[in-house]
Amino acid sequence: MLLFPFLYLTLELPKRIINDAIGAAQNVVVVFGVPLSQTTFLWLLCGLFLLSVLGHGLLKVRINTMKGALSERMLRRFRYLLVTRLFRFPKPYFQRTSQAEIVSMITSESEPMGGMMGDAISQPVLQAGQMATILMFLFLQSFWFGLAAIALIPLQAWLIPMLQRRINVLNKARIGEVRKLAAEIGETAAGTPTLRTSGAHSYRSAMVTHRLGRLFFIRLDIYRKKFFMKFLNNFITQLTPFFFFSVGGYLVIRGNVSLGALVAALAAYKDLSAPWKELLTYYTSFHEMSQRWTLITDRFAPAGMMEDGLFDDPPETIGRLTGDIVFDRVSARDVDGIPLVENLSFTIPGGGVATISCVTPEERQVISELLTREIVPSEGRITIGGRDLASLHQAEIGTRIGWADSAPYLFAGTIDDNMMLALKSMGRVGDTELPELAMERLEATRSGNSTVLLEDNWIDPARLGMQSLSDVRAWWLDIIEGMGADRELVRRALGLRIAAQEAPEVAQHLVDLRDEVRVRLDGDGLLSTMRPFEHETYNKAVPLLENLLFAAPSEPVTQRELAEHNGFLPLLRAVDLVAEIAEVAQAVTDLLHDTFGADGTDHPLFRRLGIDQTDFDATLRISNRAKSDGLSGVSDEDLALLLALPCLLAPDQVGSFVPWPCRIRSLPPVRRCRRTLPNACLSFTSNSTRPAFLTVCRWWRTCCLVWSIRTSENALIFFSRPSPRSWTNRGSSQKSPPSA
Incomplete structure (x- = not known):
C-alpha cells in the first residue's frame, strides 16, 4: 500500500511544476505561509518529484524481488511434491508413461507456473491499485478525462478473454503434442540400435516428421490468433489518446482545463496503459496456467497410488x-484389470528358506513384487509376523525386506553410492552445522522440501551393529570380495584420473604406495621391470618430450597439434636440441618407411603408434628435403612438424634401430632451467595437477602397462610388466603376474 502514495506524487508533482512553479503569476510563491521565490519553489518541487520517483522505484524493486523469491519457493515446492508423488505411483504407471514425458512435466511444463504462483495475489492487487490511483488522479483533473480513460476498458475486458479462450484450446493441444513428441524421442533414443539393425529408422523419421508437422500447424494457429488479439488490444488502447487530444484540446481552448492538467493527464494515461496491459496479461496467463495445472495434476494422480x-x-x-x-x-491385477495371479494361499515359515516354483517368469516377478509391495493385492492380504504388509511404513519395508535383482538399476554417481544406497533410508542432522547449511535448511523448510540435507549423516553404523563408518567400509569391501568383483573394481580404478584437490586423501595414499610397490616387486624378483622417473635419468619408457618436460600431457596430443603449438619450437631452441632431435626424426622416418613402405601406413602395427598417415607422409617429404638442403632450407612450420614426430615416441617403441644421441639421453630435465626459458615455453613446463594416472602403451614391438605415481617432489615412478595377453585366466596352473 505504500507504493500508491508515491505513484500519486509522481503524477501530481509534474502538474504542480508546470502550473504553480513555471507558470506562476508572481516571482514570490507562498507555500504553507512561507514565502519562496519562484526559482526556489521550482527546485523544491523538482526535488520532491525526484524523491517520489526514487521511493516508487525502490518499493517496486523490493516488491518484485519478494515476488521472485515467492515464485521460486512455490515452484520448488511444486516440483518437490511432483517428484515425491512418483514414489507412490503404481509400477504399471511407469510402463505406460515415458520418462521423457515425466521429465518434461516436472521441468519445462512447470517452469512458467512459478511466475504465476508468485503473481497470484500480488499482481492483481498491485496493478489494480496502480490503475485505481491513476484513474483517481484523472477524475480529479477533469471528469471527462477520467471518463475518456475508462470508456474502452469494458470493450477490452469482453473481447480479450473471448479470444484468449480460443488460444487456450490450442495451447492444450500443443502441450499434448509436445508430450507425445517427448515420448517418441525417448523411445527413439532407447531403441536406436533396434531401429538401425531393423532398417526402420526411415519409418521412425517419418513418424517424428508427422508429429513435428502437427505441432507446427498448431503453433501457427496460435500465432495468428495471438497476434491478432494483440493488434486489437493495441488499437483499442491507442483510441483513448485520440479522445484526449480532441476533447482535452477543446477543453483547454475553452479554458475549462489548464494546459498543465492536460499534459499531466496524457502522462497519467500513458502510465495507466501499463497496469491495464499487465492485468490483461495476468488474466490470459492465469487461465493458461490453470489449464496447465489441470493437465499436470491429472497425470500425477493415477489410480492405485499409495497413501x-x-x-x-x-x-x-x-x-x-x-x-x-x-x-x-x-x-x-494390472491396470487393465487383467489377472496376474489369482487366489494364492501359502505360508512361508519364519526363519526358513523357501523356493517358489512358477510356470512363467512373469509369475515369479509378480510374487516378488507382491512381497516388496511394488504390486498391491487387489484381493486378499499378505502378513509378515501377523502384520499386514499393506499397512507397513515404507521405511520398514526398505530396511527389513531385501530384494536382489539380476539387473539392478545403477544411479548416476560412484559404485560406492549405489552399494550404500540401501543404508541411506533415514538421515540424521549432525550436532554442529555450518552457516551455509543452516541457510539451505531454512530455505528447504520455507519451500516445503526435505529438511534432511544431502550433507547430513545418512549412514548410521549403529543400525548395522558397527561402531564407525570405517567398519562399514570394511564390511562393504568384504561383500565386494565375496562377490568376486574386487579385481574388476581395481582394474577400473587404475584407468581413472583423479584431481588432488578433489580427493587429497586418495592422492596421498597413492603416493605412499611407492615404497610398497618397490618392496613387492623386489620380493617377487621383478625389480628390473621398474623404471624410476628420476631427475637425472632419461626414461626410455616414455616419449622424448615427457622426458624433457618432466611431465605428462593431461590429454592425448597429436603430432600436428604439438607442431602447431607456439611454445614447442622455441622450447627446443632454448635447450639447443633442434639438430639432435632432427637427426632422430630422420632416423625414425627412415625406419618406418623401410618397415611399412609407402602404402603400409594403414597396417595395424603402424596405427598403434598413433601417427596420422597424412602427417607422416608430410614428415617423410620434409625429412628428405632436410637431408638434401639442410635444416636451413626448411621452414619453421615444416621443422616443427618434423621435430614433433620423435618427441611423441619413446625409445622402447622403436628399439635400438634408432640411435638416440648421448646429449639427449644425458640432458637434465628442462624444468631445472625453467627460469631461462622464453615465456612462450612456460605453458609446456607447468606442473601437472594429476597425482596419479594410468597410461596403456600398446606398441608395435611390445605391449607394456605403465603405471605412474606423482610424488610430492613432482617425480614419477614408472614400472612396466608384460602384456596381459601372456597371462592366463584365474584357475590356470600357470602363475599369474603379481598385483601391486
Whole structure:
C-alpha cells in the first residue's frame, strides 16, 4: 500500500511544476505561509518529484524481488511434491508413461507456473491499485478525462478473454503434442540400435516428421490468433489518446482545463496503459496456467497410488519383521484389470528358506513384487509376523525386506553410492552445522522440501551393529570380495584420473604406495621391470618430450597439434636440441618407411603408434628435403612438424634401430632451467595437477602397462610388466603376474 502514495506524487508533482512553479503569476510563491521565490519553489518541487520517483522505484524493486523469491519457493515446492508423488505411483504407471514425458512435466511444463504462483495475489492487487490511483488522479483533473480513460476498458475486458479462450484450446493441444513428441524421442533414443539393425529408422523419421508437422500447424494457429488479439488490444488502447487530444484540446481552448492538467493527464494515461496491459496479461496467463495445472495434476494422480502416511513421518525405531509370511487368498491385477495371479494361499515359515516354483517368469516377478509391495493385492492380504504388509511404513519395508535383482538399476554417481544406497533410508542432522547449511535448511523448510540435507549423516553404523563408518567400509569391501568383483573394481580404478584437490586423501595414499610397490616387486624378483622417473635419468619408457618436460600431457596430443603449438619450437631452441632431435626424426622416418613402405601406413602395427598417415607422409617429404638442403632450407612450420614426430615416441617403441644421441639421453630435465626459458615455453613446463594416472602403451614391438605415481617432489615412478595377453585366466596352473 505504500507504493500508491508515491505513484500519486509522481503524477501530481509534474502538474504542480508546470502550473504553480513555471507558470506562476508572481516571482514570490507562498507555500504553507512561507514565502519562496519562484526559482526556489521550482527546485523544491523538482526535488520532491525526484524523491517520489526514487521511493516508487525502490518499493517496486523490493516488491518484485519478494515476488521472485515467492515464485521460486512455490515452484520448488511444486516440483518437490511432483517428484515425491512418483514414489507412490503404481509400477504399471511407469510402463505406460515415458520418462521423457515425466521429465518434461516436472521441468519445462512447470517452469512458467512459478511466475504465476508468485503473481497470484500480488499482481492483481498491485496493478489494480496502480490503475485505481491513476484513474483517481484523472477524475480529479477533469471528469471527462477520467471518463475518456475508462470508456474502452469494458470493450477490452469482453473481447480479450473471448479470444484468449480460443488460444487456450490450442495451447492444450500443443502441450499434448509436445508430450507425445517427448515420448517418441525417448523411445527413439532407447531403441536406436533396434531401429538401425531393423532398417526402420526411415519409418521412425517419418513418424517424428508427422508429429513435428502437427505441432507446427498448431503453433501457427496460435500465432495468428495471438497476434491478432494483440493488434486489437493495441488499437483499442491507442483510441483513448485520440479522445484526449480532441476533447482535452477543446477543453483547454475553452479554458475549462489548464494546459498543465492536460499534459499531466496524457502522462497519467500513458502510465495507466501499463497496469491495464499487465492485468490483461495476468488474466490470459492465469487461465493458461490453470489449464496447465489441470493437465499436470491429472497425470500425477493415477489410480492405485499409495497413501501419504506410508511415506511421510517415518517411525523413530524400525521394528523387525519376524514370523511367518502368509499369503491369504491373494490376487493381483494390472491396470487393465487383467489377472496376474489369482487366489494364492501359502505360508512361508519364519526363519526358513523357501523356493517358489512358477510356470512363467512373469509369475515369479509378480510374487516378488507382491512381497516388496511394488504390486498391491487387489484381493486378499499378505502378513509378515501377523502384520499386514499393506499397512507397513515404507521405511520398514526398505530396511527389513531385501530384494536382489539380476539387473539392478545403477544411479548416476560412484559404485560406492549405489552399494550404500540401501543404508541411506533415514538421515540424521549432525550436532554442529555450518552457516551455509543452516541457510539451505531454512530455505528447504520455507519451500516445503526435505529438511534432511544431502550433507547430513545418512549412514548410521549403529543400525548395522558397527561402531564407525570405517567398519562399514570394511564390511562393504568384504561383500565386494565375496562377490568376486574386487579385481574388476581395481582394474577400473587404475584407468581413472583423479584431481588432488578433489580427493587429497586418495592422492596421498597413492603416493605412499611407492615404497610398497618397490618392496613387492623386489620380493617377487621383478625389480628390473621398474623404471624410476628420476631427475637425472632419461626414461626410455616414455616419449622424448615427457622426458624433457618432466611431465605428462593431461590429454592425448597429436603430432600436428604439438607442431602447431607456439611454445614447442622455441622450447627446443632454448635447450639447443633442434639438430639432435632432427637427426632422430630422420632416423625414425627412415625406419618406418623401410618397415611399412609407402602404402603400409594403414597396417595395424603402424596405427598403434598413433601417427596420422597424412602427417607422416608430410614428415617423410620434409625429412628428405632436410637431408638434401639442410635444416636451413626448411621452414619453421615444416621443422616443427618434423621435430614433433620423435618427441611423441619413446625409445622402447622403436628399439635400438634408432640411435638416440648421448646429449639427449644425458640432458637434465628442462624444468631445472625453467627460469631461462622464453615465456612462450612456460605453458609446456607447468606442473601437472594429476597425482596419479594410468597410461596403456600398446606398441608395435611390445605391449607394456605403465603405471605412474606423482610424488610430492613432482617425480614419477614408472614400472612396466608384460602384456596381459601372456597371462592366463584365474584357475590356470600357470602363475599369474603379481598385483601391486
